[in-house]
Amino acid sequence: MSSEKRELTIVIFENNEAYRQSLEMYFQEFPGIRVVGSFADGADVENRVSESNPALILMDIDMPVMNGIDATTKIKTVFPEQLILILTVFEENEKVFDAIKAGADGYLLKSTPPHEIVQAMFDTVAGGSPMTPVIARKIIQVFARGTTVRATQITNELTEKEKQVLQSLVEGSSYKMIALQLSISLDTVRFHIRNIYTKLHVNSATEAVALAIRNRLV
Incomplete structure (x- = not known):
């Protein structure tokens, strides 16, 4: 390649x-x-x-x-x-x-x-x-009516940088905006988001944001 x-x-x-x-x-x-x-x-x-x-x-x-x-x-x-x-x-x-x-x-x-x-x-x-x-x-709003998770446990699993990235997602920032806001590269943003998906057991930014809002993770 x-x-x-x-x-x-x-x-x-x-x-x-x-x-x-x-x-x-x-x-x-x-x-x-x-x-x-x-x-x-x-x-x-x-x-x-x-x-x-x-x-x-x-x-x-x-x-x-x-x-x-x-x-x-x-x-x-x-x-x-x-x-x-x-x-x-x-x-x-x-x-x-x-x-x-x-x-x-x-x-x-x-x-x-x-x-x-x-x-x-x-x-x-x-x-x-x-x-x-x-x-x-x-x-x-739809995801908010779904199943709950143990917010404290999940919050403890996220690193401080992952919490910052998740907060930016909640605020509607694009990957590029997150990179600029946190002074990190786009590849690093993608790395943190993959980790967030794994730890929150979700497959998309939409699910991650919904879960974060419902459980007050950020």
Whole structure:
């Protein structure tokens, strides 16, 4: 494997032609991002994904032929490791939870500024689960009704630096922002987050944040 930085290849599924084209034009400003597919509907998603082989998919929900939630389900069934970031206007609970259950790796509203979409894309491939704040709050409310854990025991297991990283996640900071805030490298941020996931027995930043808030870990 080359030591060169890998290019982020993406596929866009977006029904709104003007918005889809504006995304493509914006991404052209970043030499590390390459759009390898751009589609207005959810037709033939398995073949489209197979042929383009993207690192990440930006997925709209309201599309003809097959909506984004069903397309996400279908893609994840065939390609379980494929990363999919929902980008939509919908913030209703039903749409959010259906997308997460379908296997979406993150959920952004189209009101998200373009530079934050780019950061969320890189956060996703780095192992994060980016969410627009209002969406993250909905997910947290659901997890808050789940099972409890022994907060004191978990808190004792986290190092001081891990607690700082977890606090930053709760505040909605991206990996890059955390690195700047704590004066550490991105790789170190990812190392601490992997340890946090292991100690909290969770698989995503969303679950970690929900657990932290419910049990007042930070």
